Amino acid sequence: MILKRTILAAACVAMALAIAPQVHAQSPACGCQDLVDLRNRMCEARAAAAEYTRQIQMIRAQEIKTGVPVMYTTERYKVEVQPCVQEAINTVTDSNANRPTADTNNACEITYKGNPGACLKQVLGAHESIHVTVCKAWSNDRDKEGFFASLRGLFTDFRDGTTLVDLLNEERTAYQAEMNHVRDELVRLSRSKPPCPGMPVEPPGPPRIPTIEPCPPPKPRPEPKDSNCRHR
Numbered sequence: 001m002i003l004k005r006t007i008l009a010a011a012c013v014a015m016a017l018a019i020a021p022q023v024h025a026q027s028p029a030c031g032c033q034d035l036v037d038l039r040n041r042m043c044e045a046r047a048a049a050a051e052y053t054r055q056i057q058m059i060r061a062q063e064i065k066t067g068v069p070v071m072y073t074t075e076r077y078k079v080e081v082q083p084c085v086q087e088a089i090n091t092v093t094d095s096n097a098n099r100p101t102a103d104t105n106n107a108c109e110i111t112y113k114g115n116p117g118a119c120l121k122q123v124l125g126a127h128e129s130i131h132v133t134v135c136k137a138w139s140n141d142r143d144k145e146g147f148f149a150s151l152r153g154l155f156t157d158f159r160d161g162t163t164l165v166d167l168l169n170e171e172r173t174a175y176q177a178e179m180n181h182v183r184d185e186l187v188r189l190s191r192s193k194p195p196c197p198g199m200p201v202e203p204p205g206p207p208r209i210p211t212i213e214p215c216p217p218p219k220p221r222p223e224p225k226d227s228n229c230r231h232r
Contacts, residue, residue, distance in 0.1 A: 031119070034119040035186075039094070041178065046175075048175050049172050052172040056168050059164055070165070072164045072167045076164060077164065083230070088221070098115075098116070098117070098120060101124070102125070104132055122181065123185075126178050127175065128174070130170065186199075
């Protein structure tokens with residue numbers, strides 16, 4: 001069952017990233033007034049993806065050492081991984097930016113918190129579209145196991161029974177989809193007429209991708225004794 005879940009997880013993540021550009025096809029909702037938020041999302045997503053990569057490497061090293069896969073549980077993720085990712089995000093966060101959140105529930109529906117507005121709702125949607133795709137794939141697989149399995153799935157985390165690495169790969173892919181969407185929006189705004197104040201102006205000639213996503217030098221992470229991140 002673990003092997004089946006792992007194969008399905010990998011297939012879901014690959015499929016989700018492949019269809020993620022469909023989110024970009026929506027009518028552009030971001031304008032010059034959203035530059036601070038867009039750049040902040042880019043920097044936070046980049047820091048989160050890097051931290052997920054670090055966590056994946058450590059977990060895989062542990063699995064090789066013990067010969068046992070590290071299974072996902074909600075509690076394990078919240079205690080062992082999430083504090084480390086949040087800590088990495090906090091090192092680059094712009095306090096002036098709007099920071100709404102979104103989540104995908106067991107019914108494969110996206111919920112938004114914090115009044116994201118049209119622009120950030122699309123950004124968060126690009127991220128959550130990966131989770132929605134994976135959720136629907138799990139749901140379809142669960143449906144094959146019968147009515148009671150499907151009913152039980154509505155009240156338990158749809159990722160139960162997967163490895164922790166499966167989840168972290170899914171999260172990293174979601175942040176990559178988010179970065180792709182934000183980059184597309186920043187490029188579009190850099191070529192707007194008139195250009196947004198403070199953005200590079202496209203020179204004459206073939207279009208190029210300007211330097212549009214500067215991230216601040218990360219702030220130091222807390223000392224280990226003051227950190228909730230166990231895997232430092």
